[in-house]
Amino acid sequence: MIHFLFLVSKPSLKLNLKPLDFDAATNTTKVKQHSDVPDINPIPRQVSSANSHRDLSTGKLHLAKVYKFTSNDLIDRGIIGEGNFGIVCKMEHEESNTLMAVKRIRSTVDERCQKQMLNELDIVMRDNTCPHIVQFYGALFKEGDCWICMELMDTSLDRFYKYVYHKLNQSIPESVLAYITLATLQALDYIKSRWQIIHRDVKPSNILVSRTTIKLCDFGISGQLIDSIAKTRDAGCRPYLPPERIDPLRATRDGYDVRSDVWSLGITIYEIATGYFPFREWTSVFDQLQQIVEGPPLRLTVDRLSDNCKDFVNTCLNKDENQRPKYKKLLEHPFVQKAKEPQQAENTAAYLSQIIDGLSENTDTFELYYYLPSNSPASSNSR
Numbered sequence: 001m002i003h004f005l006f007l008v009s010k011p012s013l014k015l016n017l018k019p020l021d022f023d024a025a026t027n028t029t030k031v032k033q034h035s036d037v038p039d040i041n042p043i044p045r046q047v048s049s050a051n052s053h054r055d056l057s058t059g060k061l062h063l064a065k066v067y068k069f070t071s072n073d074l075i076d077r078g079i080i081g082e083g084n085f086g087i088v089c090k091m092e093h094e095e096s097n098t099l100m101a102v103k104r105i106r107s108t109v110d111e112r113c114q115k116q117m118l119n120e121l122d123i124v125m126r127d128n129t130c131p132h133i134v135q136f137y138g139a140l141f142k143e144g145d146c147w148i149c150m151e152l153m154d155t156s157l158d159r160f161y162k163y164v165y166h167k168l169n170q171s172i173p174e175s176v177l178a179y180i181t182l183a184t185l186q187a188l189d190y191i192k193s194r195w196q197i198i199h200r201d202v203k204p205s206n207i208l209v210s211r212t213t214i215k216l217c218d219f220g221i222s223g224q225l226i227d228s229i230a231k232t233r234d235a236g237c238r239p240y241l242p243p244e245r246i247d248p249l250r251a252t253r254d255g256y257d258v259r260s261d262v263w264s265l266g267i268t269i270y271e272i273a274t275g276y277f278p279f280r281e282w283t284s285v286f287d288q289l290q291q292i293v294e295g296p297p298l299r300l301t302v303d304r305l306s307d308n309c310k311d312f313v314n315t316c317l318n319k320d321e322n323q324r325p326k327y328k329k330l331l332e333h334p335f336v337q338k339a340k341e342p343q344q345a346e347n348t349a350a351y352l353s354q355i356i357d358g359l360s361e362n363t364d365t366f367e368l369y370y371y372l373p374s375n376s377p378a379s380s381n382s383r
Helices: 111-127 157-166 174-195 222-230 258-274 285-294 307-316 334-340 342-360
Strands: 059-062 066-069 074-083 086-093 098-106 136-142 145-150 207-209 214-216
Touching: 059 111, 059 145, 074 098, 086 145, 111 136, 111 145, 111 174, 157 207, 157 258, 157 342, 174 214, 174 258, 174 307, 174 334, 174 342, 258 307, 307 334, 334 342
Parallel strands: none
Antiparallel strands: 059 066, 059 136, 074 086, 086 098, 098 145, 136 145, 207 214
8 A cells, every 4th residue: 555645744944955957868778888878968077176075986875774885886787868967877786785776967066066965965865754755865976977876766757658658559547647646746845845945847757656656856956967067058948847937028037936847747747648748849949939938728628537637737737827826735636635545546556567567578669759740739639
C-alpha cells in the first residue's frame, strides 16, 4: 500500500535554492561509456581558489550509513539520459553496492558558490520527509563538473506515457492520471512550504516513476548551475513556460510565483492524458509567443475524461495567472481528492508495475515531442 503525504506543520527553512533545469533525453536505448561522450558543454571552467580548506572533489554519500567518496568510488554502468547541460549516468557505489543516478552538470560558478551549494544540498538531504520527492545522496565537484548522486528510479513519466500511447496504442487510465497529479502537487507544495523553493521546470521528464510511486526531481542546487550556463547561451523555446514568462510585456524575474508552475503542471497533465504535446511544433520563439500568448485559450475536451479531470486541467491553463489557483487550493479539487483513497493507490501501483515490465523490454525509441497533427485543433484529440 502506498501512503500519501500528510504535511506536518513545521517552521519553514528558507534556502537560497533554485530549481534544476536538466532535460534528459528519452530516446537513448544503448549503453554508452564515458569515453564516447563528447564535451557537450564547452564552457570555460573556473579556476579554483588556492586558499580552499575543503577538497570539493571528495564528498559524502548518505546511504544506510555515511560514506566519504570520490568519483573513483563510483562504477559507471552507462548513460541513461543526455541533455543540453550534461548527462545522467547509472552508477554503482562500489563499497555499499548501491545503484544510483548521477547527474553530471558543467559548473561555471566559483568555489565559494560550490561550497554553498553543497551545504544547501546537505540540508535538503537531512530534512526531506516527502514520499514524492526523489532522495538525494550527496554531491561533489570534479574538474568543472558537479556530480549529484540521487535515488535511481525505473523511468521518467515522459518515457512512460510515450510507451503507453505510441507503442501500446493505449491511454493512461484517469485514476492513474489523478494519482500522478496528486503526487506531483504534494511534492511541489512541500518544497515551497518547507524550503521556499519554486520548481520552475515542471514537465514529464522531471517526474520519475517507480513500480510503486511517483517522485519529483530536478530542483535544488543544480538549478544554480543551469542558470549560470544559460546566461552564456540562447535558451530558445522552453515548451512548458506559461504566458506570463513568455510575453515580453509581462515577464519579470521577480514576478515568478507558484502559479507559473501550475500552468506547467496543466500542460504536463494534458500531455499525459492525450499522448500529445498540446501545441503544434514551433520553429521560433515567435511561434511560441503567437500560440501561447496571442492564441485562443487551450482547453482539454477529450470525451473519455471526466468533467472533473477536464476542469482541473483547464483551471491550470488559465492564461491569466491571477486566476490560477495555488497548490493548496488545487489539492482540494475533486479530481485530486479521489486519488487519496487507499484502493486507488494500490491500483495505481499495479498499473505502474505492469507498464514498467513492458517498458524494460522495449527497444523502440521515442520522439522528443509528439506534436498535435497539423490538421487537428488542440482540443480535439480523443484517443
